[in-house]
Amino acid sequence: MSLTKTERTLIVSMWAKISTQADTIGTETLERLFLSYPQTKTYFPHFDLHPGSAQLQAHGSKVVAAVGDAAKNIDNIGAALSKLSELHAYVLRVDPVNFKLLSHCLLVTLAARFPADFTAEAHAAWDKFLAVVSSVLTEKYR
Numbered sequence: 001m002s003l004t005k006t007e008r009t010l011i012v013s014m015w016a017k018i019s020t021q022a023d024t025i026g027t028e029t030l031e032r033l034f035l036s037y038p039q040t041k042t043y044f045p046h047f048d049l050h051p052g053s054a055q056l057q058a059h060g061s062k063v064v065a066a067v068g069d070a071a072k073n074i075d076n077i078g079a080a081l082s083k084l085s086e087l088h089a090y091v092l093r094v095d096p097v098n099f100k101l102l103s104h105c106l107l108v109t110l111a112a113r114f115p116a117d118f119t120a121e122a123h124a125a126w127d128k129f130l131a132v133v134s135s136v137l138t139e140k141y142r
Contacts, residue, residue, distance in 0.1 A: 001128065001131060001132055001135070002071065003074065003125070003128060003129060003132065004120075006125070007097070007124075007125035007129065008074050008075075008124050009129060010121060010126075011071050011074060011125055011126065011129050012071060012074060013112075014114065014115075014117055014118075014122060014126070015068060015071040015072075017114060018064070018068075018110065018114075018115065021038070021113065022065065022068065023057060023060065023061045023063065023064070025064055025073065025106075025109055025110070025113060026054065026056045026057075026059070026060025026061050026062070026063045026064035027056055027060035027061075027062070027104045028109050028113075029060060029064070029102070029106045029109045030056055030059060030063065030088040030105075031052075031056065032105040032108060032109060033053050033101060033102055034049055035104040036099075036101075036105065037101045037105075038120040040098055040101060040102075041129050043092065043094055043098070044059075045088060051109075054092045061066055063102070066072055066081065066133075067106070067130075067133065070129070070132075070133050070136075071129075074129075077132055077133060077136050078139070081133065081136045081137060082136075084137060085136060085137050085140045086140050087138050088137055088140075089138070089140035089141045096134070096137075096138040097140055099133070099134035099137050100131075100134055102134070103127075103130035103131070103134055106130065107123065107127060107130065109124065109125065110126060113123065
């Protein structure tokens with residue numbers, strides 16, 4: 001699946017706004033993930049998963065930074081996320097379905113935080129972009 005020029009423009013443009021709130025967006029996305037899909041907590045037995053915890057904030061920042069790396073390298077997402085794919089496949093052994101769940105929670109967070117910018121076209125572009133990111137993150141599983 002490849003992104004059109006228009007979709008790439010929408011992603012990069014919106015990323016400029018997201019990056020200014022990346023830490024908050026990451027934390028909110030993870031809080032939403034753990035509330036909506038409590039089974040995902042099993043990958044974080046050593047974390048304090050209470051809303052706003054320092055560990056949740058730190059990991060949320062990492063998650064959104066990875067999405068930012070993908071957005072900044074939109075023409076070569078595979079190279080940008082290769083090491084992260086290896087980590088999740090070989091070391092952490094995260095079930096690939098969790099990337100889709102996280103993507104959904106990120107979409108909801110973006111829609112809530114940027115209602116004027118999150119048009120139907122932007123939503124479709126971000127959904128497609130996050131599907132590409134999820135696909136890249138699961139490449140090493142094969």
